[in-house]
Amino acid sequence: MFNEKNLYLNFFIFLMKIVPDTSVIIDGRITELVKSDKLKKADVVIPLAVLAELEYQASKGREIGISGLKEIVELQNLSKEGKIYIHFHGKYPSKDEIEYGRIDSIIREIAEETGATLFTSDKIQSQVAKAKGLKVFYIPPLHEERELEVLKYFDEETMSIHLRQDCKPFAKKGKPGKFKIVELDNKKLTEKKLSDITHQIIEYSKRDSDSFIEIDRKGVTVVQLNNMRIVIARQPFSDKFEITATRPIVKLELDDYNLDEEVKRRLSNYHRGILVSGPPGSGKSTFSQAVAEYLYNLGAIVKTMENPRDLQVRDEITQYAPLEKRMELTADILLLVRPDFVVFDEVRRGNDFKVFADMRLAGIGLIGVTHANRAIDAIQRLIGRVELGMIPQVVDTVIHIVGGEIKEILELEFTVKIPHGMEEADLARPVIVVKDFYTKIPLYEIYTYGEQVVVMPISEHKKTPLHSMAERQLKHIIEKYGGVNAKVEINKNSANVYVDEDSIPRLIGKGGKTISSIEKDVGIKINVLPLKKEHEIIPNIIKRKKNIILKVGKSYSGRNAKVIVDGKTILTKKISAQGDIKIDRKSRNGKHIIDAIASGMDIMVKIK
Structure with a gap:
């Protein structure tokens, strides 16, 4: 019996009758053997079933069909040169025979009928043919002989x-x-x-x-x-x-991102919906797989939904593809599997967002990976696909990554309020407030205006000297005519005047006469509001190996406080029972405070 060793030891084969199967034709192995003179004057019997399968694959635009047909054309050219003899045998298979994989069986039958040697690079085909007692010539696939x-x-x-x-x-x-x-x-x-x-x-x-x-x-x-x-x-x-x-060139752990403990707690909360956004190639998937392994190490059952499946996670984390090309069917199975957390890579199409929303509302913790140039763009992709009022229930956190680093973290809050920039009380409506996760400062508001959904940036514009002068002048008028101490903020079309609650009746006057008179003089609407008392404290700062501690005193324990560096709020946090604000030294805010101390900047704590 001929075997592979004969060929590669330069034993030349003459006048052999062979039946090549699809695998050797696609690989171009017969042409290679003929051109290297290892196969001479062979009678090549090509089953019509092979031709039909290649035609079917080529009509679908698949590479194996296109290259296979080119190989048969090349064999015809070699036949014309007299190097081999080629003819076709058998009959065309039915569509069902092609789709249900009976082609290999038909090829073996033709090899048996013609008494030819079956040439194949398919190990299973080779084993089945040997089991039937056929002459088989197994040629190793190209990738086994050569490096890819x-x-x-x-x-x-x-x-x-x-x-x-x-x-x-x-x-x-x-x-x-x-x-x-x-x-x-x-x-x-x-x-x-x-x-x-x-x-x-x-x-x-x-x-x-x-x-x-x-x-x-x-x-x-x-x-x-x-x-x-x-x-x-x-x-x-x-x-x-x-x-x-x-291919991924780095595999990071969650600790490599130097996240605050507060962020880690949010990631490990199984009832969260988190979007990881960023432009293509920014490191979104690298971060998501780091989160998946972090959650697994905490004892969570973690699964992934991917299309295509390219996350590099440990073997214990199962990676699911779209079932029957439909991600909603995969979601149905995952609800039966009952994981604690699912990484959905990536949420692209409208249907993907609907599947994401359904799974979140079913109570599964989810991290969705999506393309977006800005963190707010990731939220906007949900608009129109998920009802506006449900968005904060579906997604409550957005982590934006650029260049492999976390650039921004947003959190969503649902409330009823007067949208920023509007004044009339009857304009109050449900509003999604998008805040900076660290400072809690509102950055955007999302609400309906008429039939439109509006995503409105909240810009904290810097005051011009003229603006500051106008505020000082109004403050002087209020204090002169109202006889009260006031804090004044002038907006586009009105002014907010903050006074002690006890002083409000005096400023408004009987029947509103005093405030109306002032409004007439200055030509602007004035809103009189109670002054919320806040205490500014210079904290005692203690630097430790892992943390920075801002000590403000036990009398303020349990109250919310803003940490202000050089006049800018960097975070809002609750004061501990010991009267401290503890900040991770390796976190973004921790590094900011270290730099501020080194630069001699003012560090204040404003207590609400």
């Missing part, structure tokens, strides 16, 4: 490679937010070269237990090759043949 061509373009610094027909190959090297484009070769890539690389990738993915074809559609194939995601695009989807391969 695509791997040669990678080194330790490579984030992604970009291979395009008729262009030089180039790579993106560095790390998220800090990378450079590097040309890898002076030679332009041909369609044949890219086709060979594609064959290797697809065949390897079929045989490697940690690799799989994630998406295979007309003109595009997405392959997960171990930790590498490869997108293969061709006509009609793209104008030219193109291969893009990306």
Whole structure:
């Protein structure tokens, strides 16, 4: 019996009748053997079932079909040169036989009928044929003989490679937010070269237990090759043949992000809905997988929903793909599995946001990864897909990542109030207030105005000298005519005057005469409001190895306080029972305070 060893020890085979199956035709192995003179004057019997399967795959735009048909054309050319004899045998299979995978069985039957030797690179096909007593010639797949061509373009610094027909190959090297484009070769890539690389990738993915074809559609194939995601695009989807391969170059733990304990507590709360946003390639998935492993280490049951599945998480965390190409079916299964936390990578389409909302409302803790240039844009993607009043129940935290670093954390709060910039009490309505997580300062308000949903930035504009002068002048008038001490804030169309509660009747006057007279004099509407007493304290600052402690006194324990550095609020926090405000030294705010101490800036605590 012939075997692989004969060929590779240069034993030339003459006048052999062979039946190649789909695997060796797609790989181009028969052509390779003929051109290297290891197979001479062979009678090549091609089952019509093979031709039909390749035609079916090619009509779907799949690479294996296109390359397989090219290989048969090449065999016909070799036949015309007299190097081999080629003919077709059998009958065309039915559509059901193609779809239900009976092609291999038909090929074996033809090998048995013709008394030919079956040539295959498929181990299962080889074993079944041997079990039936057929003559089999097993040729190892290309990836078993050679290193995968695509791997040669990678080194330790490579984030992604970009291979395009008729262009030089180039790579993106560095790390998220800090990378450079590097040309890898002076030679332009041909369609044949890219086709060979594609064959290797697809065949390897079929045989490697940690690799799989994630998406295979007309003109595009997405392959997960171990930790590498490869997108293969061709006509009609793209104008030219193109291969893009990306891989993670770093794997971080949550501690590498230097998060405050308050943020970690929020992440580990199984009843939260969190969106991780950022532009493409910013490190969103790296952060999400760090959170997934952090939660697993805390004892949570963690699962992922991915399309494609490319998160690099530990084996104990199950990664789910869309079931029957529908993510809502995956969600149905996850509700039966009952995980504590799910990472949804990534939330892109309208239906993905609906699935995310359904799972949150069912009580599952969720982290959703989504593309957005700003943190507020991630929230805006929910508008129209989720009812406005439900948004804070679905998502209460947004973590925005740029260049592998957390740039902003927002939290959402639902309340009924007069929107910022409006004055009339009858304009009060349900409003989603979007705040900075650390300082608790409102940044945006989301509400309905007529039939429109408005996302309104709350800008804390700096006062001009003229503005400050107007406030001082109004304060002087109020104190002169009203006989009270006041704090004044002038807005666009009105002024807010804050006085002690006991002084309000005196300022307003009998029947509102005093305040009306002042309004007439200054020509602006005045709102009289009670002054909320706040105490400003210079804290005693203690620097410890892990924390910075601002001591304000036990008499203020349990009250909320703002920490103000150089006139700017950096965080709002509750004072402990010991009268302290404790801040993680490695956190963003901790570093800010250390820098402020070194620079001699004022550090104050304002107690509400």
